[in-house]
Amino acid sequence: MTKKRVVIAGMGFGGLRAAKALAGSDVELIMVDRNNYHLFQPLLYQVATAGLEQEAIAYPLRGLTRRWQGASFLLAEINGIDLAEKCILTDAGPVAYDYLVVAAGSRTNFFGMESVALHAFDLKRLDQAEDLRNHILLMFEQASREPDPQRRSALLTFVIVGGGPTGVEFAGALRELIVYVLSQDHPTISSAETRIVLVEAADSLLTAMPDDLRRYAQRKLSSMGVEVLLESRVVGATAESVELYGGDVIASHTLFWSAGVSAAELAGYLEGVERGASGRIVVQPDLSIKGYPEVFVVGDMACYLADGTPLPMMAPVASQQGDYAARIIRAREQGGTIPPFRYLDKGSMATIGRSSAVAAAAGFKFRGYIAWVAWLLLHLYYLIGFRNRLVVMMNWTYAYWFQERQVRLITAKKRRAVSL
C-alpha cells in the first residue's frame, strides 16, 4: 500500500504547524511555498524599523525537511486548485494530493482605495520590510539637506493607519528609532520636528484588549510623542500627502497601512466554495470544505465561526488550526476521527516601546515592564531556529544597552525616490 500524500499549500504559521505535526507519521508530506523560508511575520515591523536584519526572522524550510522524515519541499507559485481532480496547479507543474491543507494566509486589504494601495507601505513580505526601512532612512537623509521648511516637514512626517497590534508596535518602534538613533545620526534634525500620526477608525486603540490596557497603550504612545487620531480614517494618498475622511490633508511622504487584511489570492482558486467576510473560505467544524472532506483550510484564509463570530486572523488561530488539520488527517488514516476544532484563546499582547507592553491572557492583565519581558520571551520562543533566536536576542540586548540600531542601512534606492 502506498502512503497517502498530504500537500500543504503555504508555510506560514498554519502550514508550518500542520507539517510539524504530520512529519514522521505514515504519510508523504509535500510542503509548497513561493518562498524557500518560513517568515516570522510578527517581527517584520522590527526589520522595517532597523532593529533586526531580515535574515533573523526567516527560517529555510529545507532546514526542516532535512530533519522531518517523509517530508519534502517544493518552491513554487500555486496558480490553481482542482478540487475534482485532487491536485494543485503550480508553476512547477501539477501536484496531486490525497489530503490538502490550504494555508496561504492573507494579503493587505486597501478596501478598494487605489491611491492608498499605490502609495502606502504594508508589511506582509520580507522585501516590503526592507523597502520600508530604506524609505524611512532615506526620508531623514533627504530632510537633512532640504532647505524648504515645508518640504522638510513633510519628509519627517509619518502616517500610520490602523491601531491594532501592528500599527501600535510599528508606531512605538519608529518613534524610538527616531528619538534614540536618527535624531542622533542627524545633528540638524531634532526629534521634536518629526511627526508620527497614528490613525484609527474606532474610538480606541487595540480594540481586542480590555479597556484599561487600551487606555494605557494610548497614554503611553502619546507620552512618547505619537499623535493618536481616533475615529478617523484615511481615504486617499499621493506620494507626498495623506487625505483623511472629512477633507484634512497631512503632508507626508510615508504612509504605513495596517488597517485590514483579506484572504490571500489562493482563496479565489477554490471555485464554488462558500466565502465569508474578507474573502475567507467558510469551513466546517473540522476545518474541511463542504463537500471536500479531504481539503482543509487553516489560518487567515479560513472563516471559522465560533459562537457566530469568525475567529480573528492571527497567528495563534493559524497554529492551532494547522495542528488540528494534522491531527484529523492522522486520525482518519487510522480509521477514526476527532471532535470538532476548538480555539483556545491564549490572550493577546502588543509591545509599545522600551520596557512597555500590554498583555491580556486567561483573565489576567499585564502592562509595563512585566508585559514587555513576557512579550520578548514569547516571541523568542516562537521564533524558529536556535541561530535566529541568538541573533534576535543579541540585537535586542544591544539595542537595550546601547540604544543603537545598527541595521540602519539603505540597501537599495529603487523604490519611490523623492525628487528634491
Next chain:
Amino acid sequence: MTKKRVVIAGMGFGGLRAAKALAGSDVELIMVDRNNYHLFQPLLYQVATAGLEQEAIAYPLRGLTRRWQGASFLLAEINGIDLAEKCILTDAGPVAYDYLVVAAGSRTNFFGMESVALHAFDLKRLDQAEDLRNHILLMFEQASREPDPQRRSALLTFVIVGGGPTGVEFAGALRELIVYVLSQDHPTISSAETRIVLVEAADSLLTAMPDDLRRYAQRKLSSMGVEVLLESRVVGATAESVELYGGDVIASHTLFWSAGVSAAELAGYLEGVERGASGRIVVQPDLSIKGYPEVFVVGDMACYLADGTPLPMMAPVASQQGDYAARIIRAREQGGTIPPFRYLDKGSMATIGRSSAVAAAAGFKFRGYIAWVAWLLLHLYYLIGFRNRLVVMMNWTYAYWFQERQVRLITAKKRRAVSL
C-alpha cells in the same frame, strides 16, 4: 579663521581610514558616499554563499560621524569634479572643498566582453551578493525538479573566472555550501553531480603568493572537488553556457567573474589628469594629482608606482594611502609636510575552506589550520563595529559546529529566472 574643509569622496577602506585619521582634528570633514554604509568587501563572497547575512558586513556611516567631531556625512551620487573651482558635483548639489580625497574604488572589468558583462555575476556591492546567493539557491531548487539530465547538469554547474583570492575563496565556500548544506537539503541531488570549474588565465592560482602556497591552494581545492583550469580564459557567455578560448563550451547557468577590476567611474571625471593601467589616476609621491596639490587619490583608483610597478588594488594599500592622505593634510595645515608615501607590505592571505588557508607575511609562510585561524581573526579585527563582529563570529562558530548555513534564503526571484 574658518576651518578648512576636507571632502572625502567614497567611504571604502581608503576613505574610511582617511576620515578616521582626520576626525577630531582642526578641519571640517565631509564624507560622501552613494551608500549610507561602509562595506567590508572581503567578506562579500560569504554573503553570496549563504554564510553571512548582508547586514553583518555593512556599517552605517552615521554611526561614525556621531562619534567623530567635525565630521558629517552626505548621501549622494557624485557626477563630476571641478578641479579648477575646487568643488565636487553631486545629485544633492555641489560641494566645495579645500582638500579632496578621491577614494571611489574600482569596478569590475569585463575587458569589453559584452556577453560576459551581461550574464556574469560579480561582487562589488551588497545587492550583488544577495542576487548571487538567491541565484545559487534557485539553481538547486530548479535542478531538484528538472527531469532532463542535461539541463539538470547545466543548472548544477558553476563557472568561476579568476584564480585570485576572491575566486579561490568563493570556489571553496561554494563547494562547502554544496557539500555540507545544499546536497543535504536536496536529497535527490548528490554533490558528485555538481561541478565547480575555476578558470584562471595564468599557470597557477594566487599568483601573488609564494610557489608552494600556490600549489597547496590548488591541491586543496582539487581535493575538495573543484576543477581548476589553468592557462584558460573565458571569452563569451549566454544565460546557459560559458565559452572558453579555443572553443570549448561549458553548459552552466552560473558564471562568476573575479578576473579583473578597473578604476571606478569617478576617475573619468578628473579631466586632463594622467591615467595609468586600468584607468587608474597617476599620482605624485604624496598621492596628490599633478598640478593639484589639494587633491589626493587613494586606493584602487590611484596608480602609485613603487619601484616602477603600480601597487596592487587591494584593501591594505587603500587603508595605508587613506591614512597617508589624512596625515599630509594635517601636516600641511600646520605649515609642514611629511615624506612621500611608502607602502608597507604586510603580506596576503586567502582562505580555501574549513580549517584551510594560505598566508604569506614578512617572509613567513603559513598554510592549513594556523593560516585559517589567522585569516578569521584578522577579518574579525578589520570588521567595523562590535555588533557586526559578534554576528560574524556567531555565524562562523555556528557553521563550524553544525556545518549549517542558515542564511540560505531566496529573498527575491527578480533576476534571471530560468524558464523550465
